[in-house]
Amino acid sequence: MTHFVVIGAGQAGASLVAKLRTEGFDGQITLVGSEPVPPYQRPPLSKAYLLGEMEEERLYLRPAAFYEDHDITLRLSATAESIDPAARTVTLADGEVLSYDALALTTGSHPRTLPAAIGGTLAGVYTMRDLADADAMAPELIEGRRVLIIGGGYIGLEAAAVCAKRGLEVTVVEMADRILQRVACPETSDYFRDLHTAQGVTVREGIGLTALTGEGRVTGATLSDGSQIDVDFAVVGVGILPGTALAEAAGLTLDNGISTDPHCRTSDPHIWAAGDCASCLFEGNRIRLESVGNAIDMAEVAAQSMMGKDVSYTPAPWFWSDQYDCKLQIAGLNAGYDAVYVKETGEARSHWYYRGGRLIAVDAMNDARNYMIGKRLIEAGKSPSPEVICDPETNMKALLKA
The missing domain is CATH 3.30.390.30 (FAD/NAD-linked reductase, C-terminal dimerisation domain)
Known part of the structure; x- marks a missing residue:
């Protein structure tokens, strides 16, 4: 029986396997995910879920029973360690070897972290990317506590909004001249600076982090202007990196992520890629789109392409952010x-x-x-x-x- 393997059980992976079934694929499907829960929405993690306004089960993209009902083998808490393109096999961390006829990489992205040398590994320093991150940070959100948000992009500002709504004392530091400088015009930066300031957030632009300080756990920060502040915990929101390690080790072409053609196929004819980890051509430039819309649309094209259908992906960029x-x-x-x-x-x-x-x-x-x-x-x-x-x-x- 034909076997399609999908590595990465996020939005793209879940969309891809569902599309395979709705398009009539009747072979074997295995979806490999490193987390212990079924595929879920990530955007609410830093908003409604962290605020306690959404139950974990409501995060799930589909009920757990969906995968069994559609004969999709869901391998949770499983990590793919290597790909052998010549043998068309994937080896998992537990030693199991999966043979595939077609493979899709939907390995997403992971947050940039701070070096240990400047306190990045201290307790009380968080990133916000997955369910475990949100669950670990939630107990910190106590009214009156002091939080430092490192990075004035959308991830950092969404975390700042949640903390401010919970009554915390929030400071955002952004080393660029203005928040959102990489992704938005000055007018948009001004709008959101005013929005956060009105909620009591201290926004410090043109100032970087020199070091987080503390014995075992973060208790303070030294900033690039020489000032020092006391903090109870810190949130790092300084961007994400595409999950390309497996692809690189397998010899696939990388170019701002895993390089794909208009059919979402990689440089290997039996391997496709979709979502945050994958790059595609848009108006002559190779781009990655870190969005739910792109993850869904690209994954659905990849699914059809894996089945031999002549379909192409045309990026239609759209994004959103909820703050207050x-x-x-x-x-x-x-x-x-x-x-x-x-x-x-x-x-x-x-x-x-x-x-x-x-x-x-x-x-x-x-x-x-x-x-x-x-x-x-x-x-x-x-x-x-x-x-x-x-x-x-x-x-x-x-x-x-x-």
Whole structure:
């Protein structure tokens, strides 16, 4: 019987195996995951789950029974140690060897950590990526305690929002000139700085971390301006790295992640990749999209391609972040933007990015309607003038038909 093996039981892996069955694949499927629980949603971990507003079972992408009902072998608490592309086998940490006809790598990503030399291994220093991270951090969220958030990107700011809502004393340090500098325009940075400051968060920009201090457990921090602060725990949000170790050891081509062709196939004809670990071509550039939407869409194309169907993946970037009562929705990629225009509609606000007169991205804050319109305009390759976009009298929906 044909055997498809999928390594990585996150959003991409779960989407891929489900798509195989809905597309009619009737062979053997094995999904290998290193965690002890079925595939689950990661975005709520740093939001509703950490706040205690969501039960663990509600995180699961599908009930545990789904995999048995669809004859999918779910290998939990299992780690793939190596791939032999010539023999088409995967060796697990317990010594078991799985033979495959087609293999998919959905190995996701892992957070960057701080070096031990500057206190990164002290107790009370956390990253926020998986269920175990959230469970470990939850007992720290006690009103009045002091937390240092290292990194002013979306991960750090979401953690800051949760801690502030729980009544903690929150300090965010960002070594770049402004929060969100790598991913957003100054207008978006200003919006979220004001949002956090209004909630009592101290945001310190242009200041890095020199060292976390403490005997066994973190109790303080020394910052790059020479100042020292007392902390009860720290959260590190300084980016993520693609999970490429298995692929690299197997000799697959890497290029900003595991390099894939338009069919999500790697440099090995029997191995595919999807999700955070994989890169694809977008407008002539090789990119990785760290988002739920990309994980699902790419995985579903990979599933069909593994079955021999002639399908291609066309990235349609979109992202979101929840902070306090603000829902940020992002469509497109803002790389290389040369102008940003602000549209305000009551309490809603959106920032429209242009490059050479072409609309390339939009950030929408509590503005779902304009987000959807912007997303559809970008996908259709339409670029209304900024004057039209920002005119409060413009019928935005009509722009889709223009």
